[in-house]
Amino acid sequence: xxxxxxxxxxxxKKSFLCIGLDVDLDKIPPHLLxxxxxxxxxNKAIIDATHHLCVSYKPNTAFYEAxxxxxxxxxEKTINYLNENYPGIFTIADAKRGDIGNTSTMYAKAFFEDxxxxxxxxxxxxxxxxxxxxxxxxxxxxxxxxxxxxxxxxDFQTKQINDKELYKHVLETSKSWKNFENLMYVVGxxxxxxxxxxxxxxxxxFLLVPGVGAQGGNLQDVCKYGxxxxxxxLINSSRGIIYASNKTDFAEAxxxxxxxxxxxxxxxxx
Numbered sequence: 001x002x003x004x005x006x007x008x009x010x011x012x013k014k015s016f017l018c019i020g021l022d023v024d025l026d027k028i029p030p031h032l033l034x035x036x037x038x039x040x041x042x043n044k045a046i047i048d049a050t051h052h053l054c055v056s057y058k059p060n061t062a063f064y065e066a067x068x069x070x071x072x073x074x075x076e077k078t079i080n081y082l083n084e085n086y087p088g089i090f091t092i093a094d095a096k097r098g099d100i101g102n103t104s105t106m107y108a109k110a111f112f113e114d115x116x117x118x119x120x121x122x123x124x125x126x127x128x129x130x131x132x133x134x135x136x137x138x139x140x141x142x143x144x145x146x147x148x149x150x151x152x153x154x155d156f157q158t159k160q161i162n163d164k165e166l167y168k169h170v171l172e173t174s175k176s177w178k179n180f181e182n183l184m185y186v187v188g189x190x191x192x193x194x195x196x197x198x199x200x201x202x203x204x205x206f207l208l209v210p211g212v213g214a215q216g217g218n219l220q221d222v223c224k225y226g227x228x229x230x231x232x233x234l235i236n237s238s239r240g241i242i243y244a245s246n247k248t249d250f251a252e253a254x255x256x257x258x259x260x261x262x263x264x265x266x267x268x269x270x
């Protein structure tokens with residue numbers, strides 16, 4: 001999916017909502033545990049109930065890898081179901097990969113070619129040669145960690161180096177990499193006060209913003225400082241939507257929570 005196609009979907013649905021499919025068997029409705037593949041059954045129901053309210057889904061691969069081969073099969077079935085039934089949806093493999101060049105190439109092949117995701121999250125700590133292999137894939141997007149929403153973000157990301165925070169160095173350096181136009185960035189919603197500074201460096205790049213809802217991020221603040229000329233935001237909500245209920249009405253409850261965010265987004269876009 002190209003950036004232009006993503007923007008078109010946002011305008012069509014009046015939504016820039018991304019739903020995180022972080023499936024924990026201890027949290028899904030108990031009746032689903034009787035299914036042959038409880039994780040996929042849960043995902044399918046959530047997707048069918050919410051696909052018209054969001055433009056993206058983001059499975060965090062750790063929640064699938066934790067269940068071994070069965071979990072990976074559930075992930076494969078989920079992405080195949082999305083691609084076959086809802087081809088306009090932007091898919092994100094939240095894998096946070098990042099390694100030396102030849103290893104990154106193999107990671108990229110796994111998510112872009114084998115599983116056919118539109119994008120994958122990566123960590124930039126090892127620098128250019130760990131990220132550029134992902135950027136080499138045409139019409140695929142690499143979403144790089146820039147300023148995260150966790151408490152430990154302050155350990156490194158905001159440290160001053162030559163009178164400038166490290167995350168700013170990361171953003172500025174990434175603009176010199178080959179196929180930079182395929183880069184997006186992860187910026188936590190709980191860091192809303194930083195969006196103005198980030199937009200000075202990457203004014204038009206898409207930002208994937210986790211942390212709205214359960215983690216305390218504020219949608220209005222993020223949009224006030226983060227919206228760009230081409231919208232440029234994907235707001236992710238995971239737990240706040242998919243675990244709205246653990247009863248048989250879980251999909252309907254998820255749709256209700258997604259609708260609440262979509263209505264706010266439609267108002268902001270207007």
